[in-house]
Amino acid sequence: xxxxxxxxxxxxxxxxxxxxxxxxxxxxxxxxxxxxxxxxxxxxxxxxxxxxxxxxxxxxxxxxxxxxxxxxxxxxxxxxxxxxxxxxxxxxxxxxxxxxxxxxxxxxxxxxxxxxxxxxxxxxxxxxxxxxxxxxxxxxxxxxxxxxxxxxxxxxxxxxxxxxx
Numbered sequence: 001x002x003x004x005x006x007x008x009x010x011x012x013x014x015x016x017x018x019x020x021x022x023x024x025x026x027x028x029x030x031x032x033x034x035x036x037x038x039x040x041x042x043x044x045x046x047x048x049x050x051x052x053x054x055x056x057x058x059x060x061x062x063x064x065x066x067x068x069x070x071x072x073x074x075x076x077x078x079x080x081x082x083x084x085x086x087x088x089x090x091x092x093x094x095x096x097x098x099x100x101x102x103x104x105x106x107x108x109x110x111x112x113x114x115x116x117x118x119x120x121x122x123x124x125x126x127x128x129x130x131x132x133x134x135x136x137x138x139x140x141x142x143x144x145x146x147x148x149x150x151x152x153x154x155x156x157x158x159x160x161x162x163x164x165x
Contacts, residue, residue, distance in 0.1 A: 001138050003056055003076050007035055009138075010054060014149045016041025020052075033058050039152035049159065053152035054145060055079045067103035067110040067120035068131055079119055079129045082147045087126040090116070094124045116140060 011019050020036040036052040038045070058076045060066045068077050087094060095104040095118065103110060103120040110120040114134050119127035133141055 001133055001135055003035070003058070006056060006078060006133075006138070010037050010145060014039070014145070016153075017149075018043060018050075020050075039149065039156055041156075045156075051152075051155075053081050053148040064102065065121050067101075068129075069111045070131075075113070075131060077129050077131045078133060078141065079122070079127055080141070080144045080148045081122075081125070081127050081151065082144050083151055084126050086144065086147045087118075087123075087128065090128065091118050091123075094126060097124050116144070 007019060011017055014037075016039055018038045018040040020038060022031045022034070022036075024032055035056040037054040037056075038050050038052050040050065056076060056078050058070060060068070060070045069075070070077055082090075084094070091106065095106050098104050098121055104118060104123045106118045106123065108115075108117040108120075110117065111131070113132045114130065114137050116128060116130045116133075116137065119129045128144060130137060130141060
């Protein structure tokens, strides 16, 4: 699958998703070219509340996130923030935060294509990822995206309820 197909699937499947693709000058330069999927049906979330439930990244992030070697031609990573329960069902307990290498220690090859695995940096927060998923692998990714979306909807619902008198 290519990036455009994945972006279209998420935008068309999940209601109220704001697909954010920062352009030069709109966001920190490091985010330009990446895609962020945010549940914001009314497009009224304050910037600090605009947390994505999934992202599609196309490049390494300096010393912070290099474990996937995304600077290879044509390589991208779909990142998905799933529930703790979903993460544990897939991989067991969340790992400790990244050490000196900048990546979590899970035994996964974070450069491998077409494999669902813990996110190399954000696995402790229950994020998973896949580099260049095939159609078959994307079938397994669909319920993970639904899980992440449901979490985002729940956060939005709770935030609105907290603001109402």
